[in-house]
Amino acid sequence: MDKSTLLKVSNLKKTFIKKSGTFLKRRKTEVYAVNNINFEVNKGEILGIIGESGCGKTSTARMVMRLMKETKGEITFEGVNLCNLKESETNKIRKKMQMIFQDPYDTLNPGMKILDILMEPINAHEKGLTYEEKYQKVIEAIEAIELRPAQDFIHRFPHQLSGGQRQRIAIARAIILKPSFIAADEPTSMLDVSVRAGILNLLLDLRKKMGLTMMFITHDLSTASYMCDRIAVMYQGKIVEIGPTKKIIQHPSHPYTKALVAVVKDLNHFIKNREKLILDGEVDSTKEEKGCPFVARCPHKEAVCHTQVPELEDVDRGHSVSCHCHIELLEKTS
Amino acid sequence: MNTVLSVENLSTYFKTDKGIAKAVENVSFSLNKGEMLGLIGESGCGKTTVAQSILRLIEYPGKVVSGRVLLNGRDLIKASEKELSSLRWKEISVIPQSAMNALNPIFTIGDQIMESILLHENVSKREALQRTKTLLELVGIDGERWRSYPHEFSGGMKQRVAIAMALACNPKLVISDESTTGLDVLTQAQVIALIKSLQKKMDLSVILISHDLPMVTAICDKIAIMYAGNIVEWASTGDLLKNARHPYSQALLNASPDLGNPEKEVVSIPGSVPNLVNFPNSCRFHTRCPHAFDKCRQEIPEFKEIKNGHYTACFLEEEGNHG
Amino acid sequence: MLGKFITGKLLQYFIVIFLMLTLNFLLPRLMPGNPLVFLAGEDVGFMSSAEKDAILDKYGLNDSILEQYGTYIKNIFTGDFGYSYQQKRPISELLMERLPWTMLLTGLGLVLSTVIGVMFGAISAWRRGTNTDANLLTVFMFLSAMPSFWVGMILVSIFSAQLGWLPVFGAESAWSNYTGMDRFFDIGKHLILPLATLILISVTSTFMIMRYSMLNVLGEDYIMMAKAKGVKEKVIKYKHAMRNALLPVATVFMLSLGFTLGGATVIETVFAYPGVGRLMFESVLSRDYPLIQATFLIITFSVVIANFLADLIYPLLDPKVGSRNG
């Protein structure tokens, strides 16, 4: 596999201003949606980003896709820093990077036919083509996502399709320009279990055929393990652990990942050991924690966890974790 | 065995502009004391309608058209409103789909839990409040927070309040209707763990309605799988995992990735759920079934016991050509 | 939260009052024509030049515009609304005479139309899809389509002119010198028709909002939950659904204050009811500009004050706004 980097995210930050207090005593607090994250996506690989809702995974994808402005940091795609681009330049680069959204019922304009929906990207980037050429591209894209015969679908409206079919159309729209990078934001979370697998397999298949590079966002660890080469685990706006899928699943090093893996692998084990794995505790994202973001729910915390933010450190060739106690934990469990 | 709930041939239909939607048809299962049953199915398969039918909460344009729901021998479908009021919460209670919306925003949570106690038991307000605090402690919330309003709690906490409320009058049977959907994975697991431990502690019978197969298989004693308004298979968890008989159950088991088995290839079920309005008399899964033959398209398979406590509705069983 | 809510509203009202005062100040000075006409009414033509000078002097028209503005604001806040040259009386005196009648009429009208609208709106929502619902909807939509003054005229035609049951105009019988209970009944009799008209035309907005909001609330999970708990139907309706459904009604109630007071202007005119609205109409007829302005101001003040009172009550209904730590 080509190991060169396609996308590099460095020191990316996104804060929101939360206003509180009365009219006369206005207080502004900064809330971190994404707090200083770094990662790379290599050509041809699928990087999974996993975390609970509100952990910043979607914000990250939206910043990468330039749908949201970052507060700080750099996003380099094919050597170009996207953060410095003008609107028109961004639109040009979008030909190479596309996104698949979560909600298949919302992502297709209900007033447009499938043909028009799929024409939209072509009209934005390849205006020069004749109608026949555009039409041919649409048919090819529909066939690529395994809706056959394609001619049956192009004159339908979104509401005449099932959820799974809509998501396939959304995928067709993303691949029609033959991009090199795709960000998929929980593409199966709103679908029924029975059609989920089809979408996952389709994406894997397309990656093989088109040599796609992907960022796959999900809250479901088992889906991530099925899809991804590497996984980054996010918690409270930070990447707490990143590494090859196998290592993350077999040797989770961060207490949060440990708990997640325990839940998904064996719920009964989790139920029996939950005091050891995770504490009850409300997460208040408005409170600025001085220490580790997970400290409120971590059963192992030490004094340093309250005062100092742990750095992401390498534990095993490409497997990094940000936890003060991970070595100690390793000894305890083994 | 001590049967708490027995549902027999329950059918619930909805009137729509285009005809009758047979949302739930001929559903039968039963539940013993202290048992946890998982009712599994995809969205729109009718599992919530089953729950509402049991609780007699179906309203126009829906109607329970036939069947019996025996709760400790008493038929809830035939019960009068008065009888129902006395049965609800004392015998049977529900942890609703989304606790965010199931708590009235203008009353304190204490008020809402106390309301159910005062309604069904002849106790003083003081005593009711004392019990409310105990209940809150039971689900891991500081009892003194009874004065708080729902919007002052996080999602997981509201879910705990809803559980406390469901247990307020020591019911025999609790129906948990997708009560953890929408929560984060860890919070979800904690809530499920709480339900499981309370079930053991109080010897409750629980129906756990969910679309999350791994979660249900992990904690339920028995599982009933629903597809398009029918229960297609009902068996003990072990039997189902080892020896699923219905093609839909088999497909469902193969549909989601398994962290414990990374080599597993997931397979989707082709096609989509049929429209239940004016659905012809046939097996409802025949449009997507890889084994479907003529009979499946013309007749409704009977839901029957094929082995001790293992029920399914599939013509493959009688044909004897089943793997 | 609560403090922020109130201070935000207060600021808004200050701006409203400030803007309306400024508009009032500028209108006579910016309009083409002799400003004297706008300041003293159309009778200026008959005045001697000495009188004119006296008026110019009183309004400080020879001062700079800023100074004039200062004097104007100061006068308003000391209760000096100027002098009506048409009626030959200080305007504040006229207003004080008329204000109680308007307050009586609109106060009762608002309360009754809200109560009636809420009641029928709730009934309509509870029986959604039935004939009762459809009939109520139709009736209320027709009510809101009728011009208020016309409803008044028709009521007078039927109940006063044709049937002779109720008095035609005024707030009480002239030259009758009723006292005590007699006077009370006399006032009541005069109030019936204007009040009925006001209720008929302003009830629909409350009805519509209540119906809509009630429909939404009835679809909420907590209503289903209350049913599952075994709470009686009546208790669900009145305890669980009603208060939640009332929240948007409270908001609309505030918005309809202005509408109701405006409606009262027209209705008072039809019934020659001696309120501020009728005063405004009379001043329009005689082109008594200072009086038009003063009546407008007093109506604006009333709306703002009523709005503010409603704001103070709102948090009692909605714990999300009312809670200390919310």
Place this chain on the structure above:
Amino acid sequence: MVNSRWKKYWQVLTSNNIGLFGLILLVIFLLIALLAPILAPFDPTDRVGAPFTKPNGQFLLGTNDVGQDILSELLYGTRISLLIGVIAAFISILLGCLVGIVSGYYGGKVDAFLMRLVDLVLVIPFLPLMILLAAFIGPSFWNIVLVISLISWASPARVIRSQVLTLKTKGYVEAAKSIGTNIKVILARHILPGVIPIALSQFVLAASHSILIEASLSFLGLGDPFTKSWGTILYYAQARGAFLTDAWIWWVLPPGLLITTLVIGFAFTGYSLEEILNPRLRKER
């Protein structure tokens, strides 16, 4: 592309009795306004009979205090009421759309400012303000239109803003952005088609309000002195005390009924349009 959406609206509108009824009423009034010279037996400004004539074969609704034919006055009055209502509504919706779209699409400080402004306008008691303005700038057709539209843009602005906000967060708008479609195309293809129907239903509702307001202003003697609208007719009926005599049946009743019916026509059309556009309401019926 939008065709099927409109077809759907049309279907719901006509399948719904209320909407159909409203539409028919509007068409009838439009015809009356257009055909007034043909339908009216007399010129409404001519004194054609004795004052205060009771209805008879010649004057179907009698005559007024100066002997003009009331029926002809009413038929011609349709033009004024309809015209003022429609024009004022059009201007206020135009303003409302502008404010709503700018506010909703750009958000931030612009939005905050505009919405504050809307709140302010909504608090002001609008009929008294109109009386004040009309009294100062003098009664004329255009002044009335101006005054009505200056004050009634606020609530449509709010409705349209919230629609734009909803549309803006729609997945397909995000998707279009991520594809690289430029902003003009997004506005034209994805935002406007969603705003226009709402604007239309708001327009219809605003028209019904404007007609009522015009009637009230005319009734208070602040209408256009050169043309007689239904409100003006009632103003004279009031001034001459017609409602205290038997004349109320042919002089007071008919203009009011016409106003009510026209307003109902607009309101029914508007409400059923709203129902079409608000799926939540539709579901509950």
